[in-house]
Amino acid sequence: MHDTHTLVHICDLNDWSNARQIGEYRPVSLNEAGFIHLSTPQQAHLPANRLFRGREDLVLLRIDPALVGAEVVWEPGVPTDPESMLFPHLYGPLPVEAVTAVEEYLPEADGSFAPLTE
Template sequence: MSEPPTTILHITTESGWAQAQAAGELRPPSLAEEGFIHCSTAQQVEATANRIFSGSGDLLLLVVDPSRLNAPLKWERATDVAAEFPHIYGALNLGAVVDHVALPEGADGYVLPPALRG
């Protein structure tokens, strides 16, 4: 990877985001199970959503500014895909979430919202 992106994305649900806001931080199950929070770049998120969440219904993308993270961020190769993904090694502090955008599931799957294309 030449230069890291200025934002990364985390896929969650409306209820997951509401729980994070109530708790003051996001701690998805992957943090306890794998030790990190899965994230994607804008270029990776459609394939990730369609591969992992197909049939789950509408989702939510948290737009995260890596420079605002309290926890370490590491770029690591995914075991099932030949690409490096951003992983947050700790809870996602809400101050690092700069936006959230709906990710509706359409007939052809998930498509990156126009606001996040760049």
């Protein structure tokens, strides 16, 4: 069973600002892959280290999955993720109303992202 109480998404502050203006977050990755990459709070550091190492312009969106309005499918990540780990993927745009909190998401001094402490 998956923890579906809170999901998270990492994006840059400019993309989130644009989403707030239009009412939904629709990243380029949605067009390429057909879904928005989400994580549980316990998984967020894995894609952060793979995709965003050293970036200091990121925010962490905390999402209520009951408010997304599109299907969330739990699917495998990449081969370097822990065996049998599944990630939530949102097949549709993310309404800004589904975002319950926005937090600055900064790397450690070495550029890596630590696991979230929640």
